[in-house]
Amino acid sequence: MEKNIDGKQIADEIKSEIAVKVKSLLDKGKTAPHLAAVIVGDDGASQTYVQSIERACREVGYVASVYKFPEKTSEQDLSEVLDFLNNDDEIDGYILQLPLPKHISSERIIDKINPQKDVDCLHPSNMGNLLLGHPRFIPATPYGTMLLLERAGIETEGKNCVVVGRSNIVGKPLAMLLSQKSAGGNATVTVCHSHTQNLQSVCSEADILFVAIGKPEMITAEYVKKGAVVVDIGVHRLPDAESEKGYRICGDVKYDDVLPRCSRITPVPGGVGRLTMTALLLNVMKAYEEKVEEM
Numbered sequence: 001m002e003k004n005i006d007g008k009q010i011a012d013e014i015k016s017e018i019a020v021k022v023k024s025l026l027d028k029g030k031t032a033p034h035l036a037a038v039i040v041g042d043d044g045a046s047q048t049y050v051q052s053i054e055r056a057c058r059e060v061g062y063v064a065s066v067y068k069f070p071e072k073t074s075e076q077d078l079s080e081v082l083d084f085l086n087n088d089d090e091i092d093g094y095i096l097q098l099p100l101p102k103h104i105s106s107e108r109i110i111d112k113i114n115p116q117k118d119v120d121c122l123h124p125s126n127m128g129n130l131l132l133g134h135p136r137f138i139p140a141t142p143y144g145t146m147l148l149l150e151r152a153g154i155e156t157e158g159k160n161c162v163v164v165g166r167s168n169i170v171g172k173p174l175a176m177l178l179s180q181k182s183a184g185g186n187a188t189v190t191v192c193h194s195h196t197q198n199l200q201s202v203c204s205e206a207d208i209l210f211v212a213i214g215k216p217e218m219i220t221a222e223y224v225k226k227g228a229v230v231v232d233i234g235v236h237r238l239p240d241a242e243s244e245k246g247y248r249i250c251g252d253v254k255y256d257d258v259l260p261r262c263s264r265i266t267p268v269p270g271g272v273g274r275l276t277m278t279a280l281l282l283n284v285m286k287a288y289e290e291k292v293e294e295m
């Protein structure tokens with residue numbers, strides 16, 4: 001069996017399914033789902049991400065709107081933008097690119113997001129619903145990771161899963177999903193972080209090892225049990241004089257080192273990253289369908 005889990009192929013499959021759904025909505029005279037993105041400041045990574053959102057929306061037939069504001073935008077002005085997005089019936093969901101400039105309180109602003117439109121699952125009530133096991137939305141990266149496992153036929157039930165990283169957007173929600181009492185969950189989950197003792201030994205017990213540390217190629221073969229599945233969520237751009245582009249993309253896992261030891265692995269690029277955007281598109285469809293149900 002091919003060891004690589006092909007994120008691109010799985011993402012393309014799901015995007016085709018979404019596109020079919022959108023076409024059927026349009027054929028019935030309905031509107032297409034509409035995603036908005038709010039971006040404050042000139043952060044390069046955020047700009048690139050928002051461009052890829054626009055591209056993904058176009059691919060499946062969604063409408064995309066981008067609201068860009070200068071770095072010096074006040075919290076009050078941003079809050080008014082959110083009021084507008086919360087109340088505009090034509091917008092089904094929106095994302096607020098983080099981090100925000102330092103003079104704006106992310107916590108206060110996130111509280112203002114209408115939970116029904118919170119397709120990035122930032123709002124505390126959506127995170128709470130996720131914890132309680134009846135999520136409205138699932139944060140895009142953990143959702144994409146779960147989709148990847150499901151479509152690649154990797155069972156989590158009864159497995160020893162180790163998640164390295166406990167951020168609110170990746171590690172923590174992923175650990176919650178894996179331990180939930182439902183299909184795709186039912187795993188025994190250990191969460192590791194920078195205070196974990198003997199990280200290597202904990203990781204090497206995992207049947208499925210999830211890595212979201214933000215440290216390029218830190219996880220080597222010594223961290224991996226023979227035959228384990230390795231899911232690399234990290235993504236980094238490293239300078240590389242030998243590459244035409246002058247850089248190369250890698251994950252938190254040292255791929256070439258780990259490949260001979262594991263049974264399956266998600267490559268970077270071409271693994272989990274591909275599914276993140278797809279998961280966001282699914283959240284937008286969910287927001288759209290909930291809105292239609294209420295009308």
Ligand code: NDP
Pocket residue numbers: 141164165166167168169170171192193194195196199211212213214215233234235236252272273274276
């Ligand atoms: P954060 O920096 O928010 O979190 C990193 C986590 O790793 C923290 O919990 C931290 O522990 C832990 N950690 C850091 N160093 C160590 C160490 N030496 N040993 C054990 N644990 C450690 O990162 P994110 O969760 O936002 O992102 C993680 C990775 O995933 C990054 O590479 C990022 O680029 C990538 N990413 C990829 C996405 C995709 O679509 N593919 C989307 C989002 C992120 P502590 O809590 O103690 O500080």
